[in-house]
Amino acid sequence: MKTIVWFRNDLRLHDHPALKKASECGEVLPVFILPDHTSVTATDWWLYESLKFLQQQLLELGTPLTILKGNPSKRLSILALETQADSLFFNGQIDPVSRKQEMDLLESESLSKVDIQRFEPNMLLDPNRLKTGAGQPYKVFGAFWKSLQQQTIPWPLAAPTSLTSWIQVYPGTIPLEQSGLRSPIDWDASLEEAWTPGETASFEQWGTFRDKKLTRYDTNRDFPAINGTSRLSGYLASGNMSIRSLWHAVRRAQEEGIAPQPEPFLRQLAWREFSYYQLFHFPHITERPLRSEFLHFPWRDDPEGLIAWKKGKTGYPLVDAGMRELWETGTIHNRVRMVVASFLIKHLLIDWRIGSEWFRETLVDYDVANNTLGWQWVAGSGFDAAPYFRIFNPTMQSKKFDKNGAYIRRWVPELDALPDSFLHEPHRAPEETLAEAGVVLGDTYPLPIVDHAAARARALEAYALIKGKKEGST
Ligand SMILES: Cc1cc2nc3c(=O)[nH]c(=O)nc-3n(C[C@H](O)[C@H](O)[C@H](O)COP(=O)(O)OP(=O)(O)OC[C@H]3O[C@@H](n4cnc5c(N)ncnc54)[C@H](O)[C@@H]3O)c2cc1C
Missing domain, CATH: 3.40.50.620 (HUPs)
Structure with a gap:
């Protein structure tokens, strides 16, 4: 054949x-x-x-x-x-x-x-397989995860060892160099420094993670300065790595005693599965909120705020570090992804679909399911999402997850010389501290583009407006 x-x-x-x-x-x-x-x-x-x-x-x-x-x-x-x-x-x-x-x-x-x-x-299971007792798709992650854990995940298939073809060169084939996939600007260079795509590199990445980081994953995963997560998302999104082979490789590491308790990591793989599952059952969600009351959300048009966010010039160091990391390396640490997404949606009241589009352009691990559900989770418009009133305080997040500022100093080097106590909120630093650190607010580093307390109050007001509204109601 x-x-x-x-x-x-x-x-x-x-x-x-x-x-x-x-x-x-x-x-x-x-x-x-x-x-x-x-x-x-x-x-x-x-x-x-x-x-x-x-x-x-x-x-x-x-x-x-x-x-x-x-x-x-x-x-x-x-x-x-x-x-x-x-x-x-x-x-x-x-x-x-x-x-x-x-x-x-x-x-x-x-x-x-x-x-x-x-x-x-490229999923762990057929998305039609898991259903609630009432035969409906799961909407809550906890129940989905419980059900997933009771299933047998099929074994991955081995690669073929040889192939033959009846066509050696198809005349219409396009040389890769003419594919139009390379950027005309010199953006690729920094991506090349950060990543090695391809199947073999995906196995190498997994091997390093398994041997050096998997056992401490749960302790380290929330701290962006620690290289404590797998960094496998690009390989999974492109299919360089199969999710089933990763799942079984984790189980093998568990059996071999390399990682006796890998559940926190498997749980994240299950979040990926849950995103795919939801997109399969609710295909409109790339464009529309899962919760229909969010159709009435009073989004703001704020081109200046959007540019400041994209460029990492909001005056909130953790947000700025994340957005600059994204531009340089095509990724952002998960904790910081939540913080920058929350800032766009809740502090600036900019529609999550605009942020999601920026991520589509700039992430090397862009994945329509994970990205859509990630944004809807932060907005509060997903089924099993962060409650709308949970508004991340970017300064508190920064103090908690980047206490000594190593991550901020890496991506926002103009703040490098500030003492830790003011690194998370340079606008509160005394004049002489700023001068000693060579920081001129509004010049070398921006003043906050919004005041946190005022932005929080404005977001809560906006969310109060849609409370109880359903599709079609005005
Ligand atoms: C606003 C927003 C947008 C996001 N966009 C994407 C995206 O486009 N592509 C993408 O792969 N992930 C996305 N995520 C999820 C998560 O941030 C990344 O998967 C993770 O940071 C990738 O790093 P890692 O491979 O080191 O993850 P690890 O922590 O090592 O996790 C292992 C794998 O589990 C999966 N995973 C981990 N966390 C999540 C999660 N919260 N949701 C779904 N799957 C998860 C990923 O496939 C990841 O590679 C988004 C999250 C948010 C909040």
Whole structure:
């Protein structure tokens, strides 16, 4: 049999159900279809590097990767026709855009003679598997997690050891250098310093985390100056690593005594699963709040505030450190993600979808499910979200989670010489302290763009307005 394997957010060889099955059935033509772009994002850089690596891996197994661009259904129809393929296999994805692509493919008349097979998505379990006693999708994480823990997670599949293809070079293939995935500005350089995308690097990253950090994960995970989390999100989002293989690798580390109590880490993997699960069952949530009263939220238009937030110039050092870390490295520590998101939504009253869009452009681990649910959690508009009245105080968060200011000093170096006692709120420092540290507020570092107490009161007023409102009510 001659099978096209459509690679998507699964840029790896291990635990790739579509590739594995195709390799067992006969010859394989692996293909990736580039999205049509208007601007280059940080995930495009990750994608470029992952494709480069995958191309090499596939060649070593005996087949090249074909790269095309445009509408997947059209491109795959032409490819199947021109290469006379018998079948087309792919792993499913659960987000609305990808599901529409899959429907188009399954309904395409020009593919009616091709055997199309969809395999499981990069999730621990089929999202239809877990339901409440009443047969409804779970809306509360605690119950979902409890139910997940009682399930057997399927074993990951091994990578194929060799591949053969009936097409050596498809004439329409696009050279990776012409993919349009590289940024015209010199932004990639700092991403390159921070990350090595690809399947092999994902295993190396996991190995380092397992050996050096997993046992102290729960103690260290909330402190941004400590490199205490796995930093696997980019690998999981691109599918360089399969979530099932990670789950089982953690369990193995537990059995081997390397990490006797890995539940706090597994719980975070379950949060990822819960985000995917919710996006699958409630596909409108990328655009609309899960709680309908939030449709009435009085968002503010604040272009200046938005620019200050994006540039890390809000006058709140922890917020600024996070936003600068994001621009430089394509990531932000989870604790600080919550703080910067909360600042945009609650201190500036800027619509979470605007923040989510900025994260889509700048995160290397951008993941539509995790990002959407992360923002809705912070806004309070998710089902199992932070209550709306929980308004992070960025200064208190800073004092608690970056006590000696190591994280702030790294990303906001103009505050480096301030003593710890004033680092978290430079605007409260006496004139002489500022002068000694070379800080000129409003010049070398901004004054706070909003006053915390006033912003908090304004946010609570805004939330009071929507309390009790439902969709359609005014
Ligand atoms: C506003 C906001 C936006 C976010 N956007 C994204 C995003 O686009 N992509 C993304 O992968 N994560 C996102 N997260 C979740 C979380 O911040 C990152 O997954 C985490 O910081 C990645 O670092 P790590 O791999 O070292 O995580 P670790 O702490 O080592 O966790 C291991 C893995 O578990 C998953 N995970 C951890 N925390 C969460 C969480 N709260 N929700 C869902 N999954 C989680 C991730 O896949 C992560 O790689 C967002 C969180 C917030 C508050």
